[in-house]
Amino acid sequence: MKPIDIRFLALILVVLIASCSDKKEKKDTVATETDLEKPFTENWNSLGKHKESPEWFKDSKLGIYFHWGVYSVPAYGNEWYPRWMHFKDNKFYKHHVEKYGHPSEFGYHDFIPMFKAEKFDAEEWATLFHDSGAKFSGPVAEHHDGFAMWDSEITPWNVMDMGPKRDVTGEIEKAIRGKGMKLITAFHHAKNLQRATKLGEDIRISHFPNFEGMPTTSNDPKLQMLYGNMEHEKWYKEMWLGKLKEVIDKYNPDIVWFDYVLGDIPEKYRKEFAAYYLNAAEAKGKEVVIVRKQHDLPLNMSVEDLEQSRKNVIGTKTWMTDATISNGSWCYTDNLGVKKSKDVLHTLIDIVSKNGVLLLNVSPKADGTIPDNQKEGLLKMGDWLEKYGEAIYGTEAWYTFGEGPTKEPDGHFENHKAFLELEYSNKDIRYTTKDYEIYAIVMGAVSSEKELLLKSFAKKNILDAPSIENVSFLGSEEQIKWSYNEEKGLQVIAPSKEIEEMATVIKITISQ
Template sequence: MKVSHLCITVAASLLLNFSCEKKTAGDSKDKEEAKNMAFTPDWESLGKHNESPQWFKNAKLGIYFHWGLYSVPAFGNEWYPRWMHFKDHKIHKHHVENYGDPSEFGYHDFAPMFKAEHFDAKAWAKLFKNAGAQFAGPVAEHHDGYAMWDSDITPWNTMDTGPKRDITGELETAIKAQGLKFITAFHHAKNLQRATELGKEVSISHYPYFENMPPSSDDPELQLMYGNMEPEKWYKEVWLGKMKEVIDNYHPDIIWFDYVLGDIPEAYRKAFAAYYLNEAALQNQDAVIVRKQHDLPLNMSIEDLEQARKNEIGTKTWMTDATISNGSWCFTNNLGVKTPEDVLHMLIDIVSKNGVLLLNVSPRADGIIPQNQQDVLLKIGDWLKKYGEAIYATEAWYTFGEGPTKEPQGHFKNHKAFMELKYSNKDVRYTTKDYSIYAIIMGQVEPNQHITLTSFAKNNIHDMTSIEQVAFLGSDETIEWTLSEEEGLTLKAPSKPINDMATVIKIVISQ
């Protein structure tokens, strides 16, 4: 029978001991240094962590990927393992027609079918590097309870089933070999089957509890996949245990959390953070923790906005996670993808507001990243190779931009409005670095076109700049320009078009 949700209290001393366990204290540094751990599992101590190290502020673009058992049916979306149990859902109908009733062919039965036979970690890492990403890595575990690493905690992992390979280990080696930082994303806070209310399973439980279905099984192995166990045991041994396992074995530079993290008891969230930050210190890593909702303090974590972004300059570094597709986050048959222009414009808008983009791609179950997704990545990477000085290691200027296109307010609730945004060459976004201001026009500039950047007008900027040079990146033509207090900076574009996706004007000011 499904257990009820228990309110748990964990002694601080137990958590402190758990959070400070190490394989050996001298693995990376001597024992004396290990004794001086900087962080204890309390918010005051954890708040001393620099949540946004300079490398992260400079990075601007990372890539991750939803890839797992849900990639096998390639239907609906990555929530396939949940909706296959609901008889009125199209995914249930698809499952019955193709695999049989979920009581006879459960989600765990996809494990032998997830072969990843064409997976090449080195090729993936090279692709991410060529796309201009500065960090990359997997969704280590989605809501479904399947670990994408060699796990001793659960038999439902890529070494013991499916590919029979340590997917996360191969990716860590390949990605770091390309000089990129390594990210692991976790969604498994939703995996625990929580209490029922009036016979209705709570929305934060990924798997429904239906009699005679695999998620209700008393088989200990199946319980590890479907989260059907006593909560305190699950919190400590499964949720926190898996975090510790990935930290110890793969040393991620970034750990990213999906929503429902707030339903993990606070004591365990503190224990995770102290363990991770102390381990990162032993590895000489400036670690980053990213969260999606109000479940970790912002003085020790980064705010993430799913499929959305700010419509003003962020006072702190923040992140958007968005997918390259127009639909599912995991691969599905006939999955459409965004245009390179739309993805690039999203990146530029985010960077102009002190943000970082985490872009999702959707590999097939066999380990191939579809060519249409690769084409988008490579075209963005080509632009960044030419004009990346306007993106990497930049900051927001006094204004993020000008033009008719305005972003809506809100988080995920407005994600559809964000996905429908289309920028044009009437929209400008600004970044700055040292004594350079970059005006990035969201599209192609017509030859000899006269452009006025009104953000340089005195009424807007207040403190007029002294401009020494104006140039279009990608053109060696001398640019005609004038600076007016009333109108701003007016200039004439080169005689030949430069780029059809976005055009960068570099304005150098006096030191």
């Protein structure tokens, strides 16, 4: 046998290496072409290319959503009834036992046939929300309780197959789009998964407790889908992510909003959701918004939400506050109190002056009616916005958000009680601006012919003092007296007749 020529072996090796390199290059080329088909991939750098706050969202300023579901049936305590009904020595548990029986025998799922929504009228709701001044609206698509408020193929626990036997999200989506509004779908379901590691253990970030003898720990696969009593990876993929994809595919929401505990969803699933949503929107030529609380998603691809609180400085990026029109529960409960219209309006004005957007919650009854006191409050605010909305919609923050004695605390949920106690007066002024207009919004009525001093216009406070051409009061045709003093600010004399009780808008026109 002849010895193998070393040069021949070297030639074969070169050919093999070239062949492998060619295959690798082709494989990489295919991957790149696939990436080009879908502009967003499942990594934060790619997702960060998304414009997190499109102009339509910045300009919208007000949206309305609603906490409405099976938890509206007991109408007791708050929307956390499904959790607290299982805890002994708790008012929810005592109420449940007295009225419905022991939770081991009458579980949360037994309320579902009682959730009939027989008076729900999507057109009526959409008209109310539109007339209240909202630019986007939609449902809490799923709360912590595992019940889907849409026609779902993923879970049997949905409004089309049970309870109302109507596609609530589908009906409201059609109605609000018919009114020219955008659609928001809110998801709280990250908390639905039972995260306990042993029977009888309760984890605060799990909605349903893992208590022996309760339906929440049933071996029935169907009940496990409602109560989140499932193998974790299966739940993450099929329930948390699957439901999001289904709503995106069916209803094309313009905003997907998340409650807290989102950070406990594995990062890979959060990335997969975001890429799926953003790619779906891109394919339809839509600009969409993702809203989150805490630090559960990067701010280069999502909007920050502050529950029942707000910023005390101007936000450098568009942000959101979610608040409820009620004084208590987010869902309807018997004798639910409602905030004064002026207080809700003042909250909106303060938020807008700092580059924020308000997401306002309403609380319908289980039968599908919205209580009159909530409707009246919404419409009163809507009437003000119809008259003076130019000072709100499409505006942005001025160099300062305002002046006056009322100060907000730091904008986080732990301070939400302090925010609820805030009450503005006509000594408080908030500013917005648009094009060559500056709006000074007085938080209350201004007495006839009262002299006002807008200190924010003083030269010491403003780096580039504007050249003022005209000053007027929205809602009045009177030519008013005004003067500018570099040291004191802009002095204005109010019209001879009081204009507005809730908030008064002064429009300052400057040179172009």
